[in-house]
Amino acid sequence: MAFDLDLFVIGGGSGGVRAARMAAQTGARVALAESSRLGGTCVIRGCVPKKLMVFASQFEEMLDLAPEYGWALEGEPRFDWARFRDRLQRELDRLEGVYGRLLETAGVTVHHQRAAIEDPHTVQLADGTRLSARHILVATGGRPARPALRGAALGLVSDDMFGLETLPRSLLIVGGGYIACEMAAIFNGMGVAVTQFYRGAQILRGFDDEARGLVAEALKARGIDLHVGTDLICLGHPEEDFDLPAGEISPEPASRPRGPVKVKATNGTERVFDAVLFATGRSPNTEGLGLERLGVKLGRRGHVEVDAYSQTAVPSIYALGDVTDRPQLTPVAIRDAMAFVETVFRGNPTPVDHALVPSAVFTQPELGTLGLTEEQAREQEPIDVYATSFRPMRTAFAGRPDRVLMKLVVSRRTRRVLGIHIVAPEAGEMIQLAAIAMGMGATKEDFDRTLAVHPTMAEEIVLLREPVRRS
CATH class of the missing domain: 3.50.50.60 (FAD/NAD(P)-binding domain)
Structure with a gap:
């Protein structure tokens, strides 16, 4: 044919x-x-x-x-x-x-x-x-997926955020994944009063527990009003009475200014925000x-x-x-x-290999991650965990309390590095380079033999000598 x-x-x-x-x-x-x-x-x-x-x-x-x-x-x-x-x-x-x-x-x-x-x-x-x-x-x-909630058409999704006519003074972000957390950090840095609701117990589900805990603390330290275990029940116009049956609410295009949005949360509170962003999956x-x-x-x-x-x-x-x-x-x-x-088209059957996928969450500070989390590795085999948390030089000099995290998850049997997790400014840049070593099957001893570049934050990843946990 x-x-x-x-x-x-x-x-x-x-x-x-x-x-x-x-x-x-x-x-x-x-x-x-x-x-x-x-x-x-x-x-x-x-x-x-x-x-x-x-x-x-x-x-x-x-x-x-x-x-x-x-x-x-x-x-x-x-x-x-x-x-x-x-x-x-x-x-x-x-x-x-x-x-x-x-x-x-x-x-x-x-x-x-x-x-x-x-x-x-x-x-x-x-x-x-x-x-x-x-x-x-x-x-x-x-x-972007929009949840099936009363008044959900009044909320924005991530596609809308790049062309807003005006910057909201207050913004509620619903969700706890990387898009929600990145948007929270971005708009907080632009001077918006950001509140974040996430229905789970901790943001960034699926990432290393220790790393995501540090990111959550950093977001709150920067002024983001983060509420976990909290979700939305409904949205409406500021004058709307949520105890009455819902009326017809027409979607409003993001290209023109939207009015304030009233929300009701699962904790029973009702608040008004200039805008609401749903970052609840795709x-x-x-x-x-x-x-x-x-x-x-x-x-x-x-x-x-x-x-x-x-x-x-x-x-x-x-x-x-x-x-x-x-x-x-x-x-x-x-x-x-x-x-x-x-x-x-080249006659060379090539399966897709997703065994090692480095990724970064561009919050402030960033989270760079590769391989197994500590929790995943522990379920798989006995491990040693090497980690350090410290105040980086740039902000410590200015008296800021910011902290960073460098973490290696290591197989106790083979000594291969199973996971790398970094919470720090420019963590995305660091994890990309670390991925080369891990992709080559580097062991903890390979990291130990690597000379440090001083003074840098990244040097700590090759200076971790004793495990902080064994399991």
């Missing part, structure tokens, strides 16, 4: 764009459909704008420290949200253009419209065009693609089920990135894309 294309990619995020480009470089005929903006969650609504907002939020601490280092600052510092936001949007436009040019240079045909799968080898575009392809790749990513974008009708299996959360080679139950259809149940991280999607191209 003759096909119009060798590959049709649905989704123009990091994974989809990388797969399309790399496949086209093998000589394959490739097309890609994206109904929104090229770049996807990471470039347009996630990692990139978030990290730029992290940078913006850190200047408050720098300004606070400056006088202790002899700098005389004139006048009261003021953060200009509108100026930053407009500069941010221009940068996102630039990056979207870069993605488009990369695809064009690779010879990929881009369709700026929605696509659905008609049969195992046919894609139909929104304008009615049908294209056949030997292989179809679903890389449609995910979207859902895969699988609706309307025609997947289940064709026999593609979807998991409980709606994610596409794939094997180690990103192949679905329908042999010609593949999926990668956040639309699957793999770690929702851009480098994972890009690695998945490279393995897909190697398998399908």
Whole structure:
């Protein structure tokens, strides 16, 4: 059978764009459909704008420290949200253009419209065009989930936070994952009065207990009003009486100012905030693609089920990135894309390896993590835990109580490092380099043989001599 294309990619995020480009470089005929903006969650609504907002939020601490280092600052510092936001949007436009040019240079045909799968080898575009392809790749990513609560339409989701018309004076963040905690640190650093509700016993579930405990204390020390064991019951307008039946509340677009929002919490309190942000998880974008009708299996959360080679139950259809149940991280999607191209277009079957996935939470301070938590490792085998917590030089000099954490989880039998957890400024930069050593199977003794760079925070990771716990 003759096909119009060798590959049709649905989704123009990091994974989809990388797969399309790399496949086209093998000589394959490739097309890609994206109904929104090229770049996807990471470039347009996630990692990139978030990290730029992290940078913006850190200047408050720098300004606070400056006088202790002899700098005389004139006048009261003021953060200009509108100026930053407009500069941010221009940068996102630039990056979207870069993605488009990369695809064009690779010879990929881009369709700026929605696509659905008609049969195992046919894609139909929104304008009615049908294209056949030997292989179809679903890389449609995910979207923020909004809880099923009365008045939930009055709340924002993470996508809304990068283009706010005005900066709220008070913000309630609902959730305890990395997005919720990062947003809390960002807006707190921009001068917003931030309150955070999380229904669990401690934020950052799934991360090392000691590390997430230190992050929680740091957030509170910076003025974030963190409440664990607390969730929302409902939202409404300030004058709304929650004891009366709910009326119709229409969604209000984030592009124009929203009025204050009244909330009722599980602890019985009622408060009014300028804005409420739901950071309560993400859902895969699988609706309307025609997947289940064709026999593609979807998991409980709606994610596409794939094997180690990103192949679905329908042999010609593949999926990668956040639309699957793999770690929702851009480098994972890009690695998945490279393995897909190697398998399908280079004839070299390459399974996806997610054994070691370093990650960072860009709070203040940051949390960098890799491998097993202390709790996970303890369930697996006998371990030694090496850790230290101390006041970093930069803030200690200014009399600040800030603390950092360096932690190694080590197998007692093999001496291999099973987990590394760092809570410190620039922890993301440190964990990336530590991942190289751990990926090579480094032992505790390999770390011990490494000379320290002094004076740095990172030197402590190679100066840990005696275990603080054995289990």
